[in-house]
Amino acid sequence: MSDQAARLRALARQLPPEANLFPSRVLAITSGKGGVGKTNVVAGLAMSLAQTGQRVTVLDADFGLANLDILLGLTPTHTLEHVLRGEKLLEEIVLEGPLGIRVIPASSGIQELTRLDTAAELRLVQGLQRVAEGQDWLLIDTAAGIHDSVIKLLLAAQEVILVTTPEPTSLVDAYAMVKVVHLRDPQKPLWVMVNNAQTQAEAEETLEQLQAAVQRFLGRELQVLGMVPADPSLLQSVREQRGVVERFPRSPSALAFRALADQLKKKVPLQKDGFASFWKQLRSGEP
Numbered sequence: 001m002s003d004q005a006a007r008l009r010a011l012a013r014q015l016p017p018e019a020n021l022f023p024s025r026v027l028a029i030t031s032g033k034g035g036v037g038k039t040n041v042v043a044g045l046a047m048s049l050a051q052t053g054q055r056v057t058v059l060d061a062d063f064g065l066a067n068l069d070i071l072l073g074l075t076p077t078h079t080l081e082h083v084l085r086g087e088k089l090l091e092e093i094v095l096e097g098p099l100g101i102r103v104i105p106a107s108s109g110i111q112e113l114t115r116l117d118t119a120a121e122l123r124l125v126q127g128l129q130r131v132a133e134g135q136d137w138l139l140i141d142t143a144a145g146i147h148d149s150v151i152k153l154l155l156a157a158q159e160v161i162l163v164t165t166p167e168p169t170s171l172v173d174a175y176a177m178v179k180v181v182h183l184r185d186p187q188k189p190l191w192v193m194v195n196n197a198q199t200q201a202e203a204e205e206t207l208e209q210l211q212a213a214v215q216r217f218l219g220r221e222l223q224v225l226g227m228v229p230a231d232p233s234l235l236q237s238v239r240e241q242r243g244v245v246e247r248f249p250r251s252p253s254a255l256a257f258r259a260l261a262d263q264l265k266k267k268v269p270l271q272k273d274g275f276a277s278f279w280k281q282l283r284s285g286e287p
């Protein structure tokens with residue numbers, strides 16, 4: 001324990017002074033059930049925010065197969081693993097995506113984040129400081145499900161967006177996810193959004209059901225971000241490996257992403273030193 005404390009004090013001495021820390025907002029996008037559209041939501045929100053002049057970095061922390069880089073037609077040659085091993089600087093692995101969004105392909109490397117040696121820790125935290133410069137948002141695409149590594153990411157993020165579809169299985173798993181996060185950190189701001197809904201009414205019914213369960217069993221309320229409809233244009237843009245917001249800007253899903261992004265811009269406060277706070281929380285493992 002004292003070893004670890006000494007190590008952290010030594011690390012803190014090597015961090016840049018307060019004045020160099022950059023304010024930002026850090027959001028994790030997650031779901032209970034897999035395949036509900038998280039990665040598309042991350043891409044849609046990132047691109048919509050970028051369209052309104054916001055600078056957005058996306059951390060791809062999903063170990064699944066359908067990753068963000070594939071969705072956006074990017075081909076990473078290096079990931080966070082190379083940064084942690086000291087073979088690359090964090091800024092060297094950042095990919096330039098559509099509309100100027102930046103993608104950090106973390107994938108497998110993220111699993112190692114909770115057991116880093118001091119040198120790797122320093123490389124990561126200093127890299128994040130540099131990459132954070134001038135960025136308004138860090139969006140984190142997580143894997144689905146209640147795994148410890150996912151929960152740690154959620155607890156470290158400033159706010160969490162939970163994606164569900166109207167399917168009962170997705171809804172039940174969404175509730176389970178809310179419960180786990182709430183029990184670990186009752187103060188964590190939690191947003192919910194419904195993706196792939198056939199109608200507005202179906203989305204509203206889904207939200208009501210989830211809110212009712214959360215209110216009854218956990219005594220809290222989720223913040224409602226909104227809905228994204230089931231949209232053939234989104235499917236087509238996935239096939240073309242282009243973000244729907246850029247490919248079909250007037251499509252129903254692109255317009256919906258724009259509305260969600262506007263809502264986030266209004267409601268999520270800037271956090272001093274957002275990227276570094278996220279990392280510190282991730283390291284400490286507790287809220």
Ligand SMILES: Nc1ncnc2c1ncn2[C@@H]1O[C@H](COP(=O)(O)OP(=O)(O)OP(=O)(O)O)[C@@H](O)[C@H]1O
Nearest residue numbers: 034035036037038039040064066144196229230231
């Ligand atoms: N709004 C939508 N309209 C139509 N199809 C959609 C919509 N959202 C998602 N999909 C479909 O669902 C698929 C899965 O989406 P996505 O990869 O974003 O889910 P995910 O939650 O990130 O999955 P995983 O849990 O595997 O990471 C998409 O490729 C697309 O075919």
Ligand SMILES: [Mg+2]
Nearest residue numbers: 038039062066
């Ligand atoms: Mg995904």
